[in-house]
Amino acid sequence: MSILGLKVRLRAIEETDLPVLHQWANDADLWTMLGGWHFPKSLASTRSWFEKLRSDAANQRFIIETLEAGDVIGTANLVSLDWKNRNAFHGMSLGSSAFRGKGYGQDTVMAMMRYVFDELGLERLDGDIISYNEASLALYVGKCGWTIEGRQRRWHYRKGQFWDKILVGITRDDYYALAKDTGYWAS
Numbered sequence: 001m002s003i004l005g006l007k008v009r010l011r012a013i014e015e016t017d018l019p020v021l022h023q024w025a026n027d028a029d030l031w032t033m034l035g036g037w038h039f040p041k042s043l044a045s046t047r048s049w050f051e052k053l054r055s056d057a058a059n060q061r062f063i064i065e066t067l068e069a070g071d072v073i074g075t076a077n078l079v080s081l082d083w084k085n086r087n088a089f090h091g092m093s094l095g096s097s098a099f100r101g102k103g104y105g106q107d108t109v110m111a112m113m114r115y116v117f118d119e120l121g122l123e124r125l126d127g128d129i130i131s132y133n134e135a136s137l138a139l140y141v142g143k144c145g146w147t148i149e150g151r152q153r154r155w156h157y158r159k160g161q162f163w164d165k166i167l168v169g170i171t172r173d174d175y176y177a178l179a180k181d182t183g184y185w186a187s
């Protein structure tokens, strides 16, 4: 089973993906744009991270693959799943820079939203973005209907200074209005 968009498929991470995940885990330019951080990461520690995923149902991580050629282009997550309050945190990253700016990000977020609202019955998704990540703000807020719901000042330390964390979110009603207004799934 996979989660389908119009251009991408979100599928489970397999052992064969570990080399590319290890490469992305050590891509400094990529990690500058992401909220998390870690020290330089060995293939062995990427493997042990992967092995722990199997027993961690509340934190789901997927590979993003193009439908056209099956290229592995990035990762998307659905973590901190809270079934009582029906929310979760979502983030994504296109590790292959050649695939950025071509609508794969939009399709990934649309596919994730359709899945969580149509299939999992969630009420909302949360996300956060470092204030200088304009591409991510353009994607989530500009193209995918998310709202800026808050700002935590001086939260991230990067490039020798502190930056704000922008809190973003979308509700199921926001998503259904967006899908209707844009006709995204009819295109």
Ligand SMILES: CC(C)(COP(=O)(O)OP(=O)(O)OC[C@H]1O[C@@H](n2cnc3c(N)ncnc32)[C@H](O)[C@@H]1OP(=O)(O)O)[C@@H](O)C(=O)NCCC(=O)NCCS
Pocket: 030, 033, 034, 035, 074, 091, 092, 093, 094, 095, 099, 100, 101, 102, 103, 104, 105, 106, 107, 128, 129, 130, 133, 134, 135, 136, 138, 139, 143
């Ligand atoms: C952020 C990211 C997921 C966006 O995915 P993507 O496939 O490039 O997104 P899309 O092509 O669907 O749309 C991105 C939009 O941002 C715009 N954009 C790109 N760079 C931008 C910038 N520096 N400033 C403003 N807008 C920018 C694009 O023009 C596009 O809008 P448009 O279609 O109206 O022209 C991707 O660039 C990425 O993985 N970056 C590195 C990791 C990362 O930042 N992850 C998100 C962490 S919160």
